Amino acid sequence: MNLQDDLRQRLTRKPVLLMTHLVLGYPSLAVNHEVIRQMAENGVDCIELQIPFSEPMADGPVILKANQEALAAGIKVRDCLAFAAEMVREFPQVNFLFMTYYNVVFRFGLEEFIRQAAETGMKGFIIPDLPPEEGSEYLRLAKEQDLAAIMFFTPTSTDARMREVASQGGGFIYCVARKGVTGQHTEVDDSLAAYLSRCRKATELPLAVGFGIASREDVAMLEGRADMAVIGTATIKLVDREGAAAVGPFIRSLAES
Amino acid sequence: MKKGYFGQWGGAFIPEVLHQTFAELNAAYEAARADASFWQEYVDLMANYSGRPTPLTFAENLSNQLGGARIYIKREDLNHTGAHKANNVMGQGLLVRRMGKKRVIAETGAGQHGVATATMAARFGFACTIYMGEEDVARQRPNVFWMEKLGATVVPVKDGSRTLKDAINEAFRDWVASMDTTHYVLGTACGPHPFPEMVAWFQSIIGQEARRQILEQRGAMPDRVYACVGGGSNAMGIFQGFLDQPEVELIGVEAGGKGLDTGKHASRMLSDRAAAGVAQGYKTKFLQDSDGQMLDTHSISAGLDYVGISPILADLGEKGRVRFEAATDDEVLAALQLTMKTEGIIPALESAHAFAQAIKEAPQMSREQAIIINMSGRGDKDIFTIAHAFNDPSWKEFIVRRAEEYRGK
Ligand SMILES: Cc1ncc(COP(=O)(O)O)c(C=O)c1O
Numbered sequence: 177m178n179l180q181d182d183l184r185q186r187l188t189r190k191p192v193l194l195m196t197h198l199v200l201g202y203p204s205l206a207v208n209h210e211v212i213r214q215m216a217e218n219g220v221d222c223i224e225l226q227i228p229f230s231e232p233m234a235d236g237p238v239i240l241k242a243n244q245e246a247l248a249a250g251i252k253v254r255d256c257l258a259f260a261a262e263m264v265r266e267f268p269q270v271n272f273l274f275m276t277y278y279n280v281v282f283r284f285g286l287e288e289f290i291r292q293a294a295e296t297g298m299k300g301f302i303i304p305d306l307p308p309e310e311g312s313e314y315l316r317l318a319k320e321q322d323l324a325a326i327m328f329f330t331p332t333s334t335d336a337r338m339r340e341v342a343s344q345g346g347g348f349i350y351c352v353a354r355k356g357v358t359g360q361h362t363e364v365d366d367s368l369a370a371y372l373s374r375c376r377k378a379t380e381l382p383l384a385v386g387f388g389i390a391s392r393e394d395v396a397m398l399e400g401r402a403d404m405a406v407i408g409t410a411t412i413k414l415v416d417r418e419g420a421a422a423v424g425p426f427i428r429s430l431a432e433s
Numbered sequence: 434m435k436k437g438y439f440g441q442w443g444g445a446f447i448p449e450v451l452h453q454t455f456a457e458l459n460a461a462y463e464a465a466r467a468d469a470s471f472w473q474e475y476v477d478l479m480a481n482y483s484g485r486p487t488p489l490t491f492a493e494n495l496s497n498q499l500g501g502a503r504i505y506i507k508r509e510d511l512n513h514t515g516a517h518k519a520n521n522v523m524g525q526g527l528l529v530r531r532m533g534k535k536r537v538i539a540e541t542g543a544g545q546h547g548v549a550t551a552t553m554a555a556r557f558g559f560a561c562t563i564y565m566g567e568e569d570v571a572r573q574r575p576n577v578f579w580m581e582k583l584g585a586t587v588v589p590v591k592d593g594s595r596t597l598k599d600a601i602n603e604a605f606r607d608w609v610a611s612m613d614t615t616h617y618v619l620g621t622a623c624g625p626h627p628f629p630e631m632v633a634w635f636q637s638i639i640g641q642e643a644r645r646q647i648l649e650q651r652g653a654m655p656d657r658v659y660a661c662v663g664g665g666s667n668a669m670g671i672f673q674g675f676l677d678q679p680e681v682e683l684i685g686v687e688a689g690g691k692g693l694d695t696g697k698h699a700s701r702m703l704s705d706r707a708a709a710g711v712a713q714g715y716k717t718k719f720l721q722d723s724d725g726q727m728l729d730t731h732s733i734s735a736g737l738d739y740v741g742i743s744p745i746l747a748d749l750g751e752k753g754r755v756r757f758e759a760a761t762d763d764e765v766l767a768a769l770q771l772t773m774k775t776e777g778i779i780p781a782l783e784s785a786h787a788f789a790q791a792i793k794e795a796p797q798m799s800r801e802q803a804i805i806i807n808m809s810g811r812g813d814k815d816i817f818t819i820a821h822a823f824n825d826p827s828w829k830e831f832i833v834r835r836a837e838e839y840r841g842k
Pocket of ligand 1: 542543621661668737
């Protein structure tokens with residue numbers, strides 16, 4: 177089943193889905209494995225596996241540092257692909273997506289990257305520095321494999337731009353809650369609500385939104401406004417602070433009502 | 434061809450959050466470019482404020498000493514703030530004023546672009562933040578001092594290799610949050626469209642002047658034109674004056690560092706460690722590993738210490754219109770010394786790369802031939818690096834004494 181259909185089915189059972197994120201190789205693949213197990217066993221719907229890049233232009237200090245340390249520890253793209261394949265096999269209940277910057281994919285070979293991702297059962301890609309104008313080949317190849325090329329909405333997107341971008345992507349739309357890099361908290365206020373309602377009007381695709389989500393209340397705020405809460409920097413900080421074992425209880429606390 | 438592409442190079446690989454900002458920037462740039470009064474305003478400003486046109490100096494002593502081609506030097510060192518960087522910056526400043534923004538940010542390597550941007554911001558009344566790699570902050574202290582005195586905030590960047598590319602990433606991180614009020618004054622002919630084309634356009638004033646001047650002085654085109662290549666803005670600036678003259682050979686000189694075979698260099702056009710890639714918003718040849726991770730670069734000159742190259746130059750190189758060479762740190766210091774002693778001119782370490790290559794080639798040319806060296810900037814800013822490289826005893830003594838004096842207080 178493709179990502180969009182799978183998410184639609186999940187949404188008949190719960191009001192807001194969860195997507196989490198981690199940087200492969202930070203602090204190590206072994207810790208990544210344990211973190212993913214904790215996430216999977218506590219009902220996470222999607223996990224972004226970020227393949228590290230030396231120039232993560234759209235990321236804030238926490239994820240930037242994780243990228244650099246993973247690379248310094250020697251992680252390679254082929255390790256990331258092999259590890260992802262293993263995770264897909266072990267946790268079939270989770271949708272796994274690759275998040276990375278375009279150079280990693282370009283250098284690996286776009287066609288080969290997408291072919292291998294499809295073969296291993298990945299569900300899609302999030303590539304923040306590849307806008308649809310530059311990504312026609314990427315979009316075509318992803319579609320061919322029925323993989324989701326995740327597109328972005330941002331508060332600066334016009335309605336027309338939202339419709340245009342949505343028509344090119346698949347899976348869900350990643351709604352950036354505010355301007356700026358990853359890892360900053362945004363208040364859930366009227367302007368966020370108005371923005372999300374603008375997003376909703378522009379597409380039939382499920383809406384994922386992240387804004388430094390850290391509590392059950394944050395997730396509950398999204399009910400009726402969006403379809404999936406994205407938890408990024410919070411889990412990286414948690415693992416730094418308390419270790420992988422803290423992830424399960426944290427995810428459970430987000431999902432419990 | 435797709436807009437913003439030069440052969441297979443260029444493009445605009447920008448995060449979605451900047452889509453609207455780039456749409457507005459493109460519109461402002463295209464409107465300015467179509468408006469002859471904008472260029473006139475720019476030329477007038479550069480004349481009044483920046484001392485343009487800069488001279489084309491016949492280097493008689495150096496020519497005689499080398500005994501080959503007649504050497505002319507285009508004197509961007511005499512431009513306000515001491516380098517060609519001011520051309521681009523003042524041009525973008527006029528554009529920022531048209532767009533109604535109130536704050537500018539910039540990356541800087543050598544600090545020349547940072548000083549130029551801080552100067553422009555002071556003149557136009559903009560707030561200004563400069564991002565600079567920590568390593569460059571350490572080796573270009575005098576420029577940091579001036580930026581701060583000019584009213585800019587200088588942010589040392591501690592990530593990655595702590596040089597120019599990291600400063601560019603950090604400037605983008607600022608911009609994705611601040612674009613409503615802020616313009617990013619990119620300092621070289623790199624980055625997403627329209628920057629390569631726009632920066633090259635502002636810098637084309639160098640080539641326009643140089644072409645007119647060489648025709649006046651010599652009555653003929655030069656045989657060769659040399660420029661150092663960091664991101665590629667001074668090279669594009671002067672080359673544009675001669676691109677339509679196929680008999681004029683154009684030579685771009687990259688940082689050979691400690692030698693191309695050592696890995697400690699910044700040569701994107703000659704090294705086998707460079708490959709096509711996409712980073713910092715554009716597609717060009719980057720020094721990178723087989724996984725697409727950017728490599729650390731090395732150069733004695735902060736301004737050439739960069740992993741990418743202008744997509745326009747990547748294309749001109751690929752098509753054979755520009756020949757690329759590399760000069761090592763040692764060759765650069767020797768060229769610097771020779772130029773100072775024979776002509777009383779102190780080139781910036783970046784510019785000294787162009788001198789080094791010209792000095793290698795001029796003796797093989799005939800007395801009837803002529804070359805132009807683009808002297809992109811003056812060397813005063815490099816006094817700490819140059820004095821250190823020459824291991825100058827009296828300078829060391831001065832620094833030690835001054836340090837003791839400060840410590841004593
Ligand atoms: C004096 C001088 N020359 C050359 C450069 C290299 O830049 P570009 O290749 O864009 O001219 C710099 C950059 O800082 C510089 O300060």
